[in-house]
Amino acid sequence: MGSWMKMIKELTIRPKGERQIRKSPAYSFDEDLKKPLSGQTVKEILSKSSDVVFREFFLQGKDRIPCMLAAVDGLVDKNLLDQFILTPLMVDLARHPELTQVTLSNVVDKTLQSLLPGLEIKKISKMREAVDAILSGDSVIFFGNLTEAIVVGARGWANRGVAEPITESIVKGPREGFSETLRINTSLLRRKIKHPSLRIISLKLGDMTNTDLVITYIEKIASPDIVSEVLKRLSKIKMDAMLGNGYIEEMIEDNPYSPFPQISFTERPDVLAGKLLEGKVGIIVDGTPIVLVVPAILTQFLNVNEDYYQRAMVAILSRFVRYVGAFMAIVAPSVYIAVTTFHQEIIPTDLLMSISAGRQGVPFPALLEALTMTVVLEILQEAGLRLPKPIGQTIGIVGALIIGEAAVTAGLVSPLMVIIIGLTAVASYAVPTFDLSLAVRLIRFPLMILAGVLGFFGVTVGLYVILIHLLGLRSFGVPYTSPIAPLRIRALLQDTFVRAPWWALKRRPQLMDVEDPRPNGKG
Amino acid sequence: MERISPHQFTTLGAAVILGTTFLPVASIVTGVGGRDGWMSVLPGFAVGIPYCLMIFSLSEQYPRKNLLQISATVFGKWIGNFIGLIYILIVAYLGGLLLGQVGDIYQVSIMPLTPLWVFFLGGIFLVLYLVKSGIEVFARFSEVVFPLIVIALLLNVGLSIPRIEQGELLPILSEGFKPIFLGTRKIMPFVMTYMLFLAGVIAFLPTGKQELSQLKKGVWRIIFLVGILDTLVVLIQLLVFGPAETIRLVYGLLVLGKLVEVSRTVAGVESLFLGVWLAAAIIKIGSLFFSVIWGLESVFGLKGVKWRHAIAVVFLGISFRFIRGPSLITEIGLVDEYLIMPFVALWIPILWGVSRWKRGAGN
Numbered sequence: 001m002g003s004w005m006k007m008i009k010e011l012t013i014r015p016k017g018e019r020q021i022r023k024s025p026a027y028s029f030d031e032d033l034k035k036p037l038s039g040q041t042v043k044e045i046l047s048k049s050s051d052v053v054f055r056e057f058f059l060q061g062k063d064r065i066p067c068m069l070a071a072v073d074g075l076v077d078k079n080l081l082d083q084f085i086l087t088p089l090m091v092d093l094a095r096h097p098e099l100t101q102v103t104l105s106n107v108v109d110k111t112l113q114s115l116l117p118g119l120e121i122k123k124i125s126k127m128r129e130a131v132d133a134i135l136s137g138d139s140v141i142f143f144g145n146l147t148e149a150i151v152v153g154a155r156g157w158a159n160r161g162v163a164e165p166i167t168e169s170i171v172k173g174p175r176e177g178f179s180e181t182l183r184i185n186t187s188l189l190r191r192k193i194k195h196p197s198l199r200i201i202s203l204k205l206g207d208m209t210n211t212d213l214v215i216t217y218i219e220k221i222a223s224p225d226i227v228s229e230v231l232k233r234l235s236k237i238k239m240d241a242m243l244g245n246g247y248i249e250e251m252i253e254d255n256p257y258s259p260f261p262q263i264s265f266t267e268r269p270d271v272l273a274g275k276l277l278e279g280k281v282g283i284i285v286d287g288t289p290i291v292l293v294v295p296a297i298l299t300q301f302l303n304v305n306e307d308y309y310q311r312a313m314v315a316i317l318s319r320f321v322r323y324v325g326a327f328m329a330i331v332a333p334s335v336y337i338a339v340t341t342f343h344q345e346i347i348p349t350d351l352l353m354s355i356s357a358g359r360q361g362v363p364f365p366a367l368l369e370a371l372t373m374t375v376v377l378e379i380l381q382e383a384g385l386r387l388p389k390p391i392g393q394t395i396g397i398v399g400a401l402i403i404g405e406a407a408v409t410a411g412l413v414s415p416l417m418v419i420i421i422g423l424t425a426v427a428s429y430a431v432p433t434f435d436l437s438l439a440v441r442l443i444r445f446p447l448m449i450l451a452g453v454l455g456f457f458g459v460t461v462g463l464y465v466i467l468i469h470l471l472g473l474r475s476f477g478v479p480y481t482s483p484i485a486p487l488r489i490r491a492l493l494q495d496t497f498v499r500a501p502w503w504a505l506k507r508r509p510q511l512m513d514v515e516d517p518r519p520n521g522k523g
Numbered sequence: 524m525e526r527i528s529p530h531q532f533t534t535l536g537a538a539v540i541l542g543t544t545f546l547p548v549a550s551i552v553t554g555v556g557g558r559d560g561w562m563s564v565l566p567g568f569a570v571g572i573p574y575c576l577m578i579f580s581l582s583e584q585y586p587r588k589n590l591l592q593i594s595a596t597v598f599g600k601w602i603g604n605f606i607g608l609i610y611i612l613i614v615a616y617l618g619g620l621l622l623g624q625v626g627d628i629y630q631v632s633i634m635p636l637t638p639l640w641v642f643f644l645g646g647i648f649l650v651l652y653l654v655k656s657g658i659e660v661f662a663r664f665s666e667v668v669f670p671l672i673v674i675a676l677l678l679n680v681g682l683s684i685p686r687i688e689q690g691e692l693l694p695i696l697s698e699g700f701k702p703i704f705l706g707t708r709k710i711m712p713f714v715m716t717y718m719l720f721l722a723g724v725i726a727f728l729p730t731g732k733q734e735l736s737q738l739k740k741g742v743w744r745i746i747f748l749v750g751i752l753d754t755l756v757v758l759i760q761l762l763v764f765g766p767a768e769t770i771r772l773v774y775g776l777l778v779l780g781k782l783v784e785v786s787r788t789v790a791g792v793e794s795l796f797l798g799v800w801l802a803a804a805i806i807k808i809g810s811l812f813f814s815v816i817w818g819l820e821s822v823f824g825l826k827g828v829k830w831r832h833a834i835a836v837v838f839l840g841i842s843f844r845f846i847r848g849p850s851l852i853t854e855i856g857l858v859d860e861y862l863i864m865p866f867v868a869l870w871i872p873i874l875w876g877v878s879r880w881k882r883g884a885g886n
Contacts, residue, residue, distance in 0.1 A: 343633065343794045348784070454641065457629055460798040461645045464805065465652060471663040472656040485663035487530055 033128045037149060039068045039142025042130055046070065052134065057090055059143070061102025061110075068142045070130075075137035077156025084118050085139065085152055108148045111141070120153025132210055155183075162188065165267035165289070167434065173309040177267045182212050182286035185269075189216060189282075192273035197221075203234060206242030212286040213248075216272075221279045226476050230281050230294060245290045248283060252294075254474050259442045261435035262475040264296040271305045281476075295475035297482050299496045301436040302326060312501040319497060325430025329440045332424045333370045334451035334459050336417070340366045342455030358414040367452025369413050373421040374444065376403070381425075524587075527727050529737035531662035535724075535806070536745040538665040538672065540568070540717045541752065542807030543621055545676060546628070546774050546800065547852065548753045549760040551709050553769045556702035558692060560766075561757040563703045565750035567710020574718050574867070575742040577875040578725055579735060584878060586730040590722035590871070591821040597878045606870060607822035611815055613862050614719055615834065618811035619841020620855050622646050625804050626842065627851055632777050633794045643842050646805065647835050653809045654816065654831060658727050661809055668802040675799040676752055679776060679792075680759045682783045687762035712859035714746075715867040720810040722871075723817035773852055812838070 032045050046052040051073045059065040067089070071081065089111075102110050108123055120138075124130055125148045130140050137155035162184065165177030178185045186200055197219040205211050215234070217227055233252040242248070245265065253262040266272050267289050272282050275293045283292040302322050307315040340359070344352055362369060380399035384392035400422070407413045424444070431437040443466060450458030473480035483491035494500040527535065552560035552567075578590065585593045591610060595603025626642035634642075653661050728738060760775040763782075772778050780793030815834050819825040845851045 345633075345781075346792065346794055454637065454645070455634060456794045456798055457634060457637070457642065457645060457801075460801050461649060463798075464649055464802060467667065468649070468652050468656055468660060468664060471667070472660045479663070481663065481667070485531075485666040486528060487666055 033131060035127055037125055037127045037130055037147045038145060039070070039149070040145075041127065042070060042134070042140070042142065043068070045131060046134065055086065057086070059089055059102065059107065061099050061107070063103045065102070065104055065107055066144050069139055070134050070142070071139040071154075072134060072137060075157050076139055076154050080154040080156060081139060085116065085141070085154065088116060089141075104144050104146065107143045108146065108150060111143075111150055116150070116152065118152055118154075120151075122151050124149055124151050132204075135210060136212065157181075159184065168266065168268050168271070168305070170304070170306040170309070173306055174268070174270050176269060178269065178272075178284075178289040178291055180287050180289055182214065182284060185284050185289070185291065186214060186216070188269040189272055189276075189284075192269050193218070193276065198276070201231075205234070205237055205248070206239060208240045209242050211242040213242075214284045215281060216276065216284060217281040218276050218279075221277060222281055223279060226279075226295060226478075227281055229476050230283070234283075242285070244288045245283070245285050245292050248285065249292060254476065258469065258473060259439040260298070260470065260473065260480070261301065261433070261439065262296055262473065262480065264293045264300060264433070265290045265435075266293060266305075267291070268305060274305065274308065295478040296480075297475065297478060298470060298480050299484070301433040302431065303495075303499075304432045307499050312499055315499040319499065322430050322432060323497065325427040326436075326440060329424055329428035329431060329437075330444060331447065331459065331463070332420055332427065333374060333444060334447040334462075336420045337366045337370050337448055338451040338455045338459050341452060355414075355416055358416045361411045362414050364412070365452070366417070367448065369417050370421065370448055370452075371445070373413060373417060374424075374448070377421055377425055378441065525657050525659045525727055526729060527659060527662040527724075529729065529734055529741050531666055532724075532728060532738055533741035533744050534669040535662050535665040535810075536717065536721070536741065537748050538669045538803060538806045539720055539810045540714060540745065540749045541669075541672060542803040542810075543624065544713045544749070545753055545756050545803075546776055548710070548713075549757040549769050549775050550771075550773050551856075552706040552757055553761065553766050555709050556706035557698065558761060558766045559696055559698065559702040560706045561754055561761060563706025564710055564754040564757055565747075566703065567707040568714050568746045568750040568753070570707070570711050571714030571717060572742060572746055574715075574871050575721065576739065577871050578718070578721055579739060579742075581875055581878060582725045582728065582730065583735065584882065587726055589724075589726040589817055589821060590874065591818060592726075593878070594870075594874055595821070597874060597881065604822050607818055609866060610719065610722070611818035611822065613858070613866060614811050614814040614818065615837055616841060617716065617855070617858050617863065618808050618815065619838040620845060620851065620858060621804065621808050621811065622650075622838050623842035623845050623851050624855065625801065625808075627848065628774060628777070628800070629797065631848075632774065633797060640843070643839055646801075646808065647839055649801075649805045650809045650812050650838075651831065651835055653805065654812050655828075658724070658813065661806075661813065664802075665806055668799075668806065671799050672803050673752065675796055676756065676776075679780055679783070679796060680755050682792075683759050683763055683779045686782065687759070688765070689762065691762050691765045692758075709860075712864045715863050716859065718867045718871060719863065720814055723814045724810075726817075773849075808838070 032041065035041055043054055047054070053071055053073050055069040055071075057067050057069070059067050069081070069085065096115065098110060098114055102115075112121060112123060124133065124140070129151070130142075130149055133151045134140050137157065139152045139154050141150045141152065143149070159179055159181045162176045162179055164175045168177070176188060178188065189200075190198065195218070199215075199217055199219050201215045203213050203215065205213060213234075215227070215230055230252070234248070237248070237251045239247065239251075249263050249265075250256060255262065264275075266275070272291050272293065276282060280293050280295065283294070285292075303319060304322075307318060310318070339346055340355060347355065359366075364372070376399070380395060384395045384399075387395065404418050404422075408415050408418055428437055428440055431440055447459060447462045450462040452458075454461070471479075471481050471485060479486055482488060483496055494505055548564065549560075552563055554560075556563050581590065581593055582588075585596065588596070591603065591607045594606045597603075598606070622643055625646040626639040629642045630637065630639055653664060729735075756776060757769075760769045760772070760779065763779060764772060764775060769775055777793045777796065780796040783792050812834060816826070816831065819830055819834075845854050
């Protein structure tokens with residue numbers, strides 16, 4: 001009671017007459033972290049947080065050595081601590097033959113070599129290492145006033161376990177997905193690729209959050225240039241907080257002003273494994289189930305992992321549908337506007353009459369009609385996205401059926417326009433990747449305006465601008481439109497618009513330069 | 524420095540030659556060769572092969588240099604710069620005229636009420652964006668677009684087959700080989716225009732022995748592919764319209780597109796066809812724009828964004844000067860025949876000859 005009263009006093013007493021909210025005092029931990037390692041200093045730094053616990057005890061060897069164990073409550077496995085650290089050191093070791101030789105000068109080495117069991121155990125000698133280890137969930141044992149300590153890995157916290165990913169559900173294939181815990185994710189990956197060339201490199205990002213992340217790739221396959229580029233870009237990131245993959249994505253992508261995603265992501269270990277086997281590099285961030293994969297190319301955003309579990313013919317059909325869907329989602333409204341506004345000659349007379357009858361009485365030009373409908377659709381999508389599922393569905397029904405029907409009956413929009421916009425919405429759902437689907441939704445608007453102002457000429461100019469933009473994009477040095485341009489014929493025929501049967505995949509599809517283009521299938 | 528692959532060289536070359544030829548080619552060759560004019564298309568393009576080989580030979584001797592830089596090395600600075608100046612003027616003038624043709628075709632065929640400047644600005648915007656993106660992106664653009672151009676052409680030809688009258692082609696060679704020679708002479712300027720682009724782009728091509736042999740094969744492919752496609756275009760127009768009407772219709776292929784009807788669902792696809800043609804035209808104009816940039820860099824050392832914009836203004840100025848219709852077509856024909864043809868026909872063989880002679884003398 002007394003301590004928090006004291007804290008309130010410290011925080012609230014201010015100079016007389018001062019009314020403004022004060023800035024937080026400039027306090028630099030860096031100075032403390034530069035001090036020589038000692039248990040007492042660590043305690044001073046961390047004791048203000050109630051979740052950090054310090055357990056003091058004595059180790060009775062040749063000398064009576066004061067020890068202190070520091071850990072964060074909730075991040076450590078208490079059973080593990082009791083069973084394999086505190087009990088051996090405080091109880092079992094009384095009978096240990098080597099204990100009689102333990103003095104303050106050799107306690108660290110003796111503990112490491114013969115007193116403590118456990119796999120993840122190492123010696124440290126820097127203050128920053130100790131603080132980072134404690135806050136990351138490890139336990140640190142300090143011995144008297146020694147400037148060395150021991151870190152024991154006994155992490156254990158609540159997690160939701162391995163579940164099926166929501167964003168990448170499939171019919172035929174494995175059900176497991178990544179979770180928020182880094183080590184679970186790396187273990188899931190390791191279970192897929194049991195080969196010594198799988199590399200997992202650990203890094204930390206975020207000055208305040210100290211977020212763990214790993215870069216993973218297959219040494220014999222990934223281009224060293226791409227791996228070094230990933231490391232280079234990550235090392236340049238300087239920010240306080242790294243709370244998820246989105247932070248990294250924007251910091252390392254090649255062209256941040258492009259609407260098109262240049263880094264792909266997955267929640268599935270099998271997809272990550274497949275991409276690593278194509279020569280890509282994965283970035284797994286602690287605290288998120290989303291794994292970033294670089295480099296990314298356009299056509300891969302339209303392919304899904306289920307293509308590889310289905311039979312080749314089925315996969316080809318699915319891909320065809322997706323590509324047609326994506327194209328329709330981009331151009332359907334603009335083509336409709338261009339045709340009804342400028343190029344009626346393209347429509348045969350009977351159809352033209354029918355369209356004209358539908359538009360009779362509609363007071364707005366096709367452009368305004370389409371723009372309004374599309375904006376309404378976007379609002380409905382946005383409104384339904386983050387609501388609880390049953391309410392989201394209700395909004396969909398109210399929006400699509402009731403408002404749509406009422407708008408047609410009131411003569412505000414033509415029935416054909418409702419069909420076109422509905423078709424566009426359905427087609428955009430055929431785009432399997434959320435990021436690309438957003439890009440498609442974004443570029444639809446300027447195309448509609450160009451169609452309304454300049455007809456097919458405007459649509460064509462707009463499409464060519466998009467094409468030139470795409471052709472100029474690169475993801476970590478790899479052209480975004482590969483393998484279409486620059487043409488890589490094998491990759492194009494094997495795994496782009498079509499998916500060749502596994503027995504026909506004699507060599508890895510070369511979407512980019514890979515080190516080891518070995519056979520994929522036995523053929 | 525940016526590089527383009529042998530495959531990109533092939534598609535880029537084919538797109539540049541095909542770019543603005545497939546619309547007027549039927550009217551031009553039929554105008555001089557009558558119903559036998561179609562036979563002159565392939566030989567006319569084939570004339571370009573020795574010129575290409577001469578350029579490759581020069582590139583082998585002076586790797587990573589364009590023909591203007593090679594001219595300055597071989598003929599000396601003053602003559603080289605003079606040649607460069609002529610090169611820049613011709614290329615910029617033709618580029619501006621072709622930009623004018625974009626507006627002309629769109630306005631004549633599908634959007635008569637839209638002001639011309641809209642098409643000019645749309646066209647030059649695309650060209651500038653391509654040029655800003657660099658030669659690699661330009662080559663990739665051609666890689667994507669060229670197959671679409673070919674498909675669109677073949678569709679237009681294929682869908683017009685029901686309308687052909689076989690008798691229009693007969694009698695064959697009733698006037699001997701003279702019409703073929705005349706037609707060939709009219710086709711040659713098209714391929715010579717490509718030489719102007721090749722003269723600059725040669726600096727961006729790979730120089731290894733294996734790649735050089737691929738590039739040479741690429742030239743043969745370009746010539747035969749474009750030759751055959753243009754022959755088909757001429758043939759279908761002759762067979763559908765007959766010689767007299769083919770001569771009259773400058774943009775006969777668009778008229779063919781207008782006649783197309785697919786299962787009473789889609790009719791008059793010329794507006795869609797024009798979309799593909801626009802890409803072809805942009806590649807052609809883009810190639811000339813690049814040529815002007817390389818010319819200014821080589822001769823005057825001028826480079827940078829402001830000079831790109833200055834070139835765009837020149838292109839726009841020329842396109843506005845020759846507004847539309849027959850005068851524009853006539854002007855393009857005159858530039859092709861009386862400026863480009865003699866310039867390229869003399870410049871490249873002389874440069875090649877002198878360089879070989881100098882090398883021989885050096886040895």
